[in-house]
Amino acid sequence: MKKVNVAIVGATGAVGTKILEKLLERNFPVQSIKLLASKRSAGAEITAGGHKYIVEETVPESFEGIDIAFFSAGGSISEKFAHEAVKRGAVVIDNTSAFRMIEDIPLVVPEVNAGALSGHTGIIANPNCSTIQMVTALQPIREKFGLDRIIVSTYQAVSGAGSEAIEELESQSLQFENRSKIEAAILPSASAERHYPIAFNAIPQIDAFDASGYTLEELKMMNETKKIFGDQKLSVSATCVRLPVVTGHSESVYIEIGKEGVSVEELHALLENAPGVVVQDDPSKQLYPMPLFAEGKDEVFVGRIRKDPEHPAGFHLWIVSDNLLKGAALNSVQIAETLLN
Amino acid sequence: MKKVNVAIVGATGAVGTKILEKLLERNFPVQSIKLLASKRSAGAEITAGGHKYIVEETVPESFEGIDIAFFSAGGSISEKFAHEAVKRGAVVIDNTSAFRMIEDIPLVVPEVNAGALSGHTGIIANPNCSTIQMVTALQPIREKFGLDRIIVSTYQAVSGAGSEAIEELESQSLQFENRSKIEAAILPSASAERHYPIAFNAIPQIDAFDASGYTLEELKMMNETKKIFGDQKLSVSATCVRLPVVTGHSESVYIEIGKEGVSVEELHALLENAPGVVVQDDPSKQLYPMPLFAEGKDEVFVGRIRKDPEHPAGFHLWIVSDNLLKGAALNSVQIAETLLN
Numbered sequence: 001m002k003k004v005n006v007a008i009v010g011a012t013g014a015v016g017t018k019i020l021e022k023l024l025e026r027n028f029p030v031q032s033i034k035l036l037a038s039k040r041s042a043g044a045e046i047t048a049g050g051h052k053y054i055v056e057e058t059v060p061e062s063f064e065g066i067d068i069a070f071f072s073a074g075g076s077i078s079e080k081f082a083h084e085a086v087k088r089g090a091v092v093i094d095n096t097s098a099f100r101m102i103e104d105i106p107l108v109v110p111e112v113n114a115g116a117l118s119g120h121t122g123i124i125a126n127p128n129c130s131t132i133q134m135v136t137a138l139q140p141i142r143e144k145f146g147l148d149r150i151i152v153s154t155y156q157a158v159s160g161a162g163s164e165a166i167e168e169l170e171s172q173s174l175q176f177e178n179r180s181k182i183e184a185a186i187l188p189s190a191s192a193e194r195h196y197p198i199a200f201n202a203i204p205q206i207d208a209f210d211a212s213g214y215t216l217e218e219l220k221m222m223n224e225t226k227k228i229f230g231d232q233k234l235s236v237s238a239t240c241v242r243l244p245v246v247t248g249h250s251e252s253v254y255i256e257i258g259k260e261g262v263s264v265e266e267l268h269a270l271l272e273n274a275p276g277v278v279v280q281d282d283p284s285k286q287l288y289p290m291p292l293f294a295e296g297k298d299e300v301f302v303g304r305i306r307k308d309p310e311h312p313a314g315f316h317l318w319i320v321s322d323n324l325l326k327g328a329a330l331n332s333v334q335i336a337e338t339l340l341n
Numbered sequence: 342m343k344k345v346n347v348a349i350v351g352a353t354g355a356v357g358t359k360i361l362e363k364l365l366e367r368n369f370p371v372q373s374i375k376l377l378a379s380k381r382s383a384g385a386e387i388t389a390g391g392h393k394y395i396v397e398e399t400v401p402e403s404f405e406g407i408d409i410a411f412f413s414a415g416g417s418i419s420e421k422f423a424h425e426a427v428k429r430g431a432v433v434i435d436n437t438s439a440f441r442m443i444e445d446i447p448l449v450v451p452e453v454n455a456g457a458l459s460g461h462t463g464i465i466a467n468p469n470c471s472t473i474q475m476v477t478a479l480q481p482i483r484e485k486f487g488l489d490r491i492i493v494s495t496y497q498a499v500s501g502a503g504s505e506a507i508e509e510l511e512s513q514s515l516q517f518e519n520r521s522k523i524e525a526a527i528l529p530s531a532s533a534e535r536h537y538p539i540a541f542n543a544i545p546q547i548d549a550f551d552a553s554g555y556t557l558e559e560l561k562m563m564n565e566t567k568k569i570f571g572d573q574k575l576s577v578s579a580t581c582v583r584l585p586v587v588t589g590h591s592e593s594v595y596i597e598i599g600k601e602g603v604s605v606e607e608l609h610a611l612l613e614n615a616p617g618v619v620v621q622d623d624p625s626k627q628l629y630p631m632p633l634f635a636e637g638k639d640e641v642f643v644g645r646i647r648k649d650p651e652h653p654a655g656f657h658l659w660i661v662s663d664n665l666l667k668g669a670a671l672n673s674v675q676i677a678e679t680l681l682n
Contacts, residue, residue: 155543173517174518201586202586205629212647244584244585254492286534288545289545292542304580305554310577
């Protein structure tokens with residue numbers, strides 16, 4: 001396989017560091033890896049796979065000779081530099097929300113819609129973390145029986161809000177234990193007017209509010225799911241909540257499928273053979289997915305699968321995955337792997 | 342008002358201590374208060390309202406002369422002693438699941454179905470914490486527009502599993518911060534075969550599993566809601582999840598009401614005038630309920646009220662309340678107050 005020159009924009013962030021890890025771990029055919037970040041981080045050293053990398057400031061010229069550029073440094077950085085990278089011949093795999101809903105930009109989860117990659121024009125969008133794990137788990141069900149409706153409530157980890165949010169949860173937990181004043185400056189989001197403690201709390205706001213009363217995170221789940229499945233008639237509504245969990249998003253997902261009378265066993269069998277999915281579902285052994293045990297794992301874990309007693313085509317599932325891996329870094333690297341194949 | 346002799350069974354527990362506090366705080370017309378617990382706790386001293394109480398062991402004779410007995414010491418204690426109390430002339434207000442689904446035993450949230458108290462035969466059941474806050478918030482909506490369907494996902498605090506679970510969360514949080522071994526012995530429930538850490542985790546199991554794949558907590562929400570609303574045709578399904586929150590249950594609730602075209606403003610207006618309910622709902626000010634701020638408060642807090650864009654009669658609500666107060670102790674005391682009036 002042809003070896004490629006790779007750049008990671010946002011290389012010092014929570015997701016950027018995982019992209020580097022996954023490229024090395026999966027023996028991605030790299031010729032060279034360039035780590036890019038803000039001017040502030042330039043000069044930092046990152047050691048991975050026995051190699052020392054020096055972080056460089058992102059400038060338009062950074063992308064000369066780059067074949068694949070992973071972006072994970074926030075929407076404004078992607079808007080500023082993605083086209084510069086494409087202009088210089090790179091394919092951009094963007095992990096922000098900047099381009100996801102642009103019609104001719106593919107929004108891809110390889111297990112679900114790898115076909116959407118064909119005919120891309122230089123930028124490929126990686127979906128939102130909470131969307132990826134949900135569509136990965138629902139795809140085999142949708143493919144076999146059809147899918148009419150999704151109602152999802154999320155239980156999201158702080159690492160989805162970046163490294164600073166992880167530090168905030170840890171310092172607040174200590175402040176709480178010491179009965180000292182809880183200081184909140186990052187969550188629900190650094191740019192928000194008001195900040196609330198996340199330690200020993202649950203915050204029903206992720207990202208900013210839209211005029212509809214939904215948060216952007218909720219709208220991402222609703223709109224991205226329809227785009228990835230290529231089904232604008234699919235009904236999706238979401239409630240997104242941040243929890244005092246470091247890594248691992250969980251989702252309580254209610255679905256109505258396109259066929260009545262399907263059994264839980266049939267869904268089990270489908271999911272057990274689905275790529276990237278692990279079924280952890282045995283109430284008699286108290287076996288079900290939990291975020292603490294999903295951390296560091298590549299797969300999407302599904303459990304608590306049960307029929308809704310109130311609807312002939314209704315089911316509930318509990319879907320958990322590492323939001324930094326399948327929800328971000330791993331999916332981006334998988335997109336690159338699919339492109340190269 | 343006639344003064345009454347009161348007993349609290351389970352007086353040293355998380356809920357029992359709150360019942361005593363609420364009786365004193367609300368100037369409940371007590372002649373005497375007897376604190377009862379297990380043999381192990383007998384002799385313990387509890388000081389409240391400037392008065393020192395000595396805890397006594399619960400025996401059948403404890404209920405001689407008692408007018409109202411609050412039970413909150415687990416189902417088996419209620420099964421053992423509630424009838425002994427009734428036999429001696431007491432009215433039992435039981436905060437366990439022992440009697441809730443027995444047909445001629447009223448299951449009461451005073452704001453919702455105080456009328457069910459008439460004709461009681463000595464035992465009145467206090468519903469499950471997660472049920473109480475949900476029905477309190479939904480009652481005004483149901484009364485005005487009708488209610489066809491509820492799909493709820495819960496975010497429940499550890500105090501619902503008792504004082505030992507609170508201690509476990511606190512000690513695990515310290516173990517986590519110190520990078521030492523996490524010890525789990527209580528959650529998801531002390532009697533379970535397997536225990537999992539709750540600190541920095543989310544456990545999708547509360548109480549034991551039923552053969553249906555639902556947990557008893559989920560079935561309580563489904564069955565109790567129908568009984569309290571007196572509507573067996575109401576569709577209710579639940580997913581119950583335990584979080585690293587000390588006190589305060591949160592609920593992501595999807596409802597379909599009996600009328601199309603109702604606005605969010607109409608629901609706001611209804612809930613703003615509802616007894617025991619406080620609306621905290623202004624996205625422009627990031628105002629919404631959170632468990633950390635509901636702790637110690639009597640009310641049920643409702644926010645994030647929004648239309649489901651996918652269903653003409655669908656709405657989402659985020660409902661939060663102190664699970665030890667309205668979810669348990671306060672509701673029990675309110676039942677007693679309603680009986681006396």
